[in-house]
Amino acid sequence: MDTNPPDHSINFCQACAIRNRAICADLESAEIDLLNKIGSRRRLKPGEQILWEGEEAVLVANVIEGVLKLSTQTVDGKEQILGLAYPSDFLGRPFGSTTPYGVEALSDAHVCTFRRSDFERFAREHPRLEHKLLERTLSELDRTRRWMLLLGRMNAEQKLASFLLETSERLTPADCAFTMDEAPMQFTLPLTRQQIADVLGLTIETVSRQFSKMKKDGLIDLPTRREVTILERAALEDLAG
């Protein structure tokens, strides 16, 4: 495994690409220095796992780059992806003893990890960090609840349309100047068809068929398996509801 050893020669947090969006956003310079001291960075390859469902929760982390999946399994082995983590998202379960889901990198990824005990101590001593984490957790809960509507009440077409729209938005950095309202936009899916199926609660065949249908209908183009071009965003939004 290429777990890089902690390197404190420069202050990572200060320079961090996601600094103004992550939980450390509101901290003061001195606090950031401290946080930097207890964290270490780690690079992950696609498929590499950093948290295991049910294991003792020893790590928490911040996503700096890449996409990761949070997932769990049914007794009969079917997987359900519980969520995707993008840059600035928080991973792990502070203030709880076991990690409730597995976390695996989908793309090359870069995370900032903390020993849970270190992180918790720091959080308790710095209410501002804890407040930021609370806001983030509340937002994540909102997002997760919206996803329940998708799983419980949408058909395959609506699910895929919603997924493509959400993915295109989350892959576009928030500070990006181009709003791209109606412009065709292209991106690389961080997931295989199987993983998309696991996110949407569908089978791989159904996902594939819906992709083909949307392409035939001219809503999207599929230059390669992993590339998607949204041609008719408004139409997709109609489908998604």
Next chain:
Amino acid sequence: MDTNPPDHSINFCQACAIRNRAICADLESAEIDLLNKIGSRRRLKPGEQILWEGEEAVLVANVIEGVLKLSTQTVDGKEQILGLAYPSDFLGRPFGSTTPYGVEALSDAHVCTFRRSDFERFAREHPRLEHKLLERTLSELDRTRRWMLLLGRMNAEQKLASFLLETSERLTPADCAFTMDEAPMQFTLPLTRQQIADVLGLTIETVSRQFSKMKKDGLIDLPTRREVTILERAALEDLAG
């Protein structure tokens, strides 16, 4: 509407039935007095709504007694219940501008409400409260993610079995001495068939058929529409997976 005016003649929080489970659990006596001053109690009838999806978030609340539902609707009018709130659960969206879901009482209910701005100010001044809220939100996020597995990957039978087990547990106060491991246990459903369907992402007919099937198979009994007796808990757990 029978909105009771705030009544500060006695200190509600100190005497509160859910005091040791709710977010105020770790507060000191003096803090509780303060919190008590900014909150007011309110009784709700079944069907009465206290938060509306999309409206400006002006209230947050703690459930003291009863069961409430959090829900949202699709464009085509189908409802999806996002969660149920039981005593000691927290309602509303602090640190956000709009309430992301509607909240309606399912049974006679009793809540302790705060103006969001008051609550937020209090929380920021009392990190212990904020910490408690964070822990609660993290747990709720875990619970919600487990529910996603149910919605995305379970069939009707598994969904209903899981629902009955969870409901029986949440209706049994945690401090109840009887663990009732294998004993037959009875409880009153706080939801109509339609609402159960909305929780599970099913239709009312499918819910009804699954109830009938479980009764025929001797797993449960249904003395009245609202009463359920679990006869074979182990078998239900097998079904739920």
Next chain:
DNA sequence: CGTCCTGTTGAGGTGGGTCAACATTCGTGG
């Protein structure tokens, strides 16, 4: 060039949705 892996497409089956008739319970007012 062959093997492996991922994705696509087709054919057919089925779980649960839809529509409809009926049953039961509840609420209201006589």
Next chain:
DNA sequence: CCACGAATGTTGACCCACCTCAACAGGACG
């Protein structure tokens, strides 16, 4: 207390969206 109508729940018949199984296609990589 009963009578009536409305609301809620049950059951049956049918259908369709999605799942299952299976064959095949296209890259990636040795």
